[in-house]
Amino acid sequence: MLFDVITIFPQFFDSPLSVGFLKRALDKKIIEVRITDLRDFTTDRHRTVDDRPFGGGRGMVLKPEPIFKAVEAVRHSEDEGRTAVILLSPQGKPFGQQEAERLSKKEQIILICGRYEGVDERVRQQLITEEISIGDYVLAGGDLPALVVMEAVTRLLPSAVGSPQSLIDESFCQGILDFPCYTRPASFRGMRVPEVLLMGNHQEIKRWRKRKALENTLRKRPNLLGRAQLDSEAVKMLAKLKGELNLSSK
Numbered sequence: 379m380l381f382d383v384i385t386i387f388p389q390f391f392d393s394p395l396s397v398g399f400l401k402r403a404l405d406k407k408i409i410e411v412r413i414t415d416l417r418d419f420t421t422d423r424h425r426t427v428d429d430r431p432f433g434g435g436r437g438m439v440l441k442p443e444p445i446f447k448a449v450e451a452v453r454h455s456e457d458e459g460r461t462a463v464i465l466l467s468p469q470g471k472p473f474g475q476q477e478a479e480r481l482s483k484k485e486q487i488i489l490i491c492g493r494y495e496g497v498d499e500r501v502r503q504q505l506i507t508e509e510i511s512i513g514d515y516v517l518a519g520g521d522l523p524a525l526v527v528m529e530a531v532t533r534l535l536p537s538a539v540g541s542p543q544s545l546i547d548e549s550f551c552q553g554i555l556d557f558p559c560y561t562r563p564a565s566f567r568g569m570r571v572p573e574v575l576l577m578g579n580h581q582e583i584k585r586w587r588k589r590k591a592l593e594n595t596l597r598k599r600p601n602l603l604g605r606a607q608l609d610s611e612a613v614k615m616l617a618k619l620k621g622e623l624n625l626s627s628k
């Protein structure tokens with residue numbers, strides 16, 4: 379998987395790519411990341427990437443020419459199935475696990491990081507294949523969102539995560555939230571780890587985790603349960619939990 383990031387702040391990516399998960403994925407050659415400075419695609423002496431909006435009003439807008447040229451320089455394929463050209467934008471499609479899964483099948487992902495008031499509308503009209511938002515709030519730039527997309531997609535690539543089972547178990551992968559986790563010590567400040575986790579009965583542990591994952595979802599994100607693919611055991615557990623927790627009408 380090749381990520382191409384187009385930004386006016388290449389140095390923004392130095393630290394996130396030099397520690398932790400993304401660094402390991404780079405070292406293992408699971409991903410390649412190329413950071414492109416938008417200013418390299420300007421033609422004037424001041425390397426100008428922005429200009430005032432037509433019609434007046436606040437702020438500056440990223441000019442179309444450098445963005446078109448930068449994308450054309452890094453793009454490997456015109457085939458949308460292979461190369462995604464993504465504009466990070468608060469107006470985009472909300473980014474979730476399903477989008478991450480879809481994008482993990484691409485060969486190249488080009489991430490255009492906006493700044494200021496955003497990008498010239500013609501970038502949306504002709505250059506990109508999709509517009510992605512990481513949430514209903516406005517950030518100063520698309521660089522953090524680009525890192526969010528990169529990390530979420532990379533976690534889904536073969537061998538990127540140590541234990542493939544953790545990808546199946548964790549939140550959203552099966553449409554519900556993850557179960558609670560504990561580690562040593564078994565007793566901490568009067569709080570004891572649930573006995574079932576200490577007994578070594580794997581069937582019982584599996585059932586407990588399933589029930590707790592459902593309980594977590596019911597308490598924190600009940601809206602997910604409508605779309606979740608639950609097996610018959612989970613459906614029964616959920617009905618029982620709703621009765622016990624008296625949450626059925628919430």
Ligand code: SAM
Pocket residue numbers: 465466467468469490491492493494495496497510511512513514515516517518519520521523
């Ligand atoms: N005026 C724009 C609007 O209201 O749609 C917001 C511009 S914002 C200050 C500057 C840049 O930050 C955007 O072009 C985009 O690249 C990025 N950005 C801000 N919030 C974002 C979000 N929630 N998701 C993805 N990108 C975002």
